[in-house]
Amino acid sequence: MFIKVVKDWIRRSNKLERIWLLAKIEFKLRYYENKLGLLWALIKPISDIFIYYIAFQKILNQGIPNFVSFLFIGLILWNFFVECTSGTVQILSTKKYLYEYTNMNKIEIYLSTILANCIGFFFNLFFFIIFYEFIDKGTLGLSWTAFYFIPIFINTVLLALAFSTILSSIYVLAKDITQIWMVITGIGFWVSPIVFNLEKFRTALPGADHVNPIAGIIINARNVLLYQKSPEWNLFVFDFIYAAILILIGAFLLNKVGSKASEKL
Secondary structure: OHHHHHHHHHHOOOHHHHHHHHHHHHHHHHOOOOOOOOHHHHHHHHHHHHHHHHHHHHHOOOOOOOHHHHHHHHHHHHHHHHHHHHOOOOHHHHOHHHHHOOOOOHHHHHHHHHHHHHHHHHHHHHHHHHHHHHHOOOOOOOOHHHHHHHHHHHHHHHHHHHHHHHHHHHHHHOOOHHHHHHHHHHHHHHOOOOOOOHHHHHHHOOOHHHHOHHHHHHHHHHHHHOOOOOOOHHHHHHHHHHHHHHHHHHHHHHHHOHHHHHHHO
16 A cells, blocks of 8 residues: 555656645744744754753763753754654644645645654754854764764654654544643653663663664764764664554555545544
């Protein structure tokens, strides 16, 4: 079924232009009439960094070198994933006019929403690089290992797409999934090594970095950007396997449930 969806999507004309246009509209609507505009995408991670820096570095004294950079990259990846998934839970309802009255494939709607979040993410990533390279003292700086971040981010996008299709399909049958997902992401934040020393995290929660795919992504992103290391290949492979399996599950649910979304919603 998934192969059929992909082939059908490829055959359509102007698909990339259409996705990009929808993404731009989505992005502009998000910051429409806001005086600070795109800066709001940066204000959230900065405010979170301030809070967690005081709590975990000053009060609990974890002793993590360059803790602000450590937090910065972890938070923007986590926020990107949460915004992509939380923002698409109701997508089959809020944007049903796009797939009901046009020839647009549902996958294109998901991709355009995720792409809109990518714009904000790359804005934050740019400021992270500026901070890490020129402001944060005592860092190793970026090296050729930073190129590994490309497949790591692609993996994050695939996971976001997979969870988006799964959650939005479940929403057709159970509206409670919105609140349930808020609880899950709240727990997920604390079972990810976003604010914790990695060794202490692995000691306290052995195996959590393999069970939680976002944990592996954050660990490998820090390895390649902060520490000039190659990714931990077992986590790298695990995360892509998670993404592949979840995308298949999402495609199955979208085919079975999503096709009847307009009737049920």
